[in-house]
Amino acid sequence: MKLMTRLAVLFYVTVIMFVGVTAVLIALNWVDLNYILNVLVGMYINEELRLIGGSIGAGILLFNFLFANAISDRYAREKNIAFDNPSGRVSVSLTAMEDLVRKVVSKEPEVKEVRARITASKKGLDIMARLILKSDQNIPELTSRLQEIVKKKIQNTIGLEESIVVRVDVVKIIPEEPLAPMRKEKKKEDRIEDTERSVPFQGYRA
């Protein structure tokens, strides 16, 4: 563990322990309420104490911000695919690859919605695509076509030689709703009914 990480862990453990112990002591009535009030009132009245309290608070906020940034940076750095060029390293974030998969798959007219998740390991890339399809599709044929398209696109785009596994998960099938024609037909039926209704009874004829 790096020094900064150790310091951050130590800091947060201390703060959480302090808060926890204080809460337990208050709950068990082991701390006089007047004592706490005196400390708070003292802090409120005394300008020096207020300044110290405020500085500590600002320091904690700043430390928190820096630590959160460091964590998010490290997290982002770990989610990359990298290859080396003579001029330096090229790294492609997995989010970018997920964008690419989403764009390739959503181009297909049979796909209503797609969510992609990529994990990179030593064995290669593992792509998971969750699909919402429009109905009346041959799912085995469509999914195998999508797998092929995604695999080829990834290979062509990043020139990766490693194995790519594309898993497709069909989570929902949405029936296509020809809303407009249905309404038209309904209106037509209504009109027919109306006209039928509007024909006045003219009596029986021989």
Added chain:
Amino acid sequence: MSEDSKLDLGTIQIHKKVLADITISALKDIKGVRLVTEDFKSNVFELFGYKTFPGISVTVERGNDVSIEVKVMVRYGLNIPEIARQIQDTIKTAVKKTVDVNLKDVNVNIQGIERGE
């Protein structure tokens, strides 16, 4: 903080910001590539009047070895190894031409793929 070289008449210091500016200009020439947009941290720094270069980090190591890392978004449909090589070559050429500094590395980090115009 800066890359410096000695001449008979004195020392020339080139600030990292200069290299970052050159990098930004060089990237503008490449179609289908743009730097990542500003984040919260850079907005906060700019609030206090400190100019930041989101998506570019310049490192000067011992022995005046300079490395540049760029975080970019790439247009959908481009071949990533090709475009990355183009980015590296363009930045290297621009820096060499403008400040005559030999770059050790130009690291390209593709952060996202976006739909083109």
